[in-house]
Amino acid sequence: MAARSSLPENPAKRRLLRLKTRAEFLKVQRGARRATPSLTLEACRGPDDSALRVGFTASRKIGNAVTRNRAKRRLRAAAAEVLPKEGRAGFDYVLVARAGTLSEPYGRLVADLASALALAHVRLEANAGTA
Template sequence: MLPMIHRVRTAADFARTVRSGARSGRRNVVLYGAKHPASAPSRVGFIVGKNVGNAVTRNLVKRRLRQVAAGWVAANPCGYDVVVRALPPAGEADWPTLRKDLLACLGTVERKLGRSDQAEQEGGVS
């Protein structure tokens, strides 16, 4: 379970994260990430729509995604806002596949955000 301090909760925070930063997608999930001051705690939010399945399936997908995100937050406790959108195939995906897709997206977004930080430090040259 993610502690309250590590959750994206407001619509404004969801919108800011989705509209800015980096994006990465796989078959089961699309992940949006934004960097913020290193002193601020990393936060994760989830979007699991009705197109994923019935309530039981959606809750199962959320629990699985939350479990992977909790491990990632433990390794990256500060500096990121992340929003995970589950796609319709996620409802039928098994646990290892969902985990692999989410971790791959997290790695890609971290690399993209790291590159944007380097560009800013070098004077805006990408």
């Protein structure tokens, strides 16, 4: 009997693990960063090659608590749609809300996340080749 992987065969069904501690967020902050009008994506290699972890943040610069929570909800929805398909196992991601997170149409937010992921992966692979 073949050994079963802990990840589902269909990447769209993969569950996103969460970054929770300040140290985890700071580690990701030192990795690749891609800014778009609606979000900033920070990415780095994680400690576990099989896990795909994500964190969300919105500073007070975005607005009051209600506004920040709305921005993070939009980021969580976009991440749930894009990361299982475009994200890579073994990477940690942080999505930072920007002013455009609430004003941009949702489709644009998803497209921005997908393009930022592609660019971040290119940079991380280039850095891995030189290290």
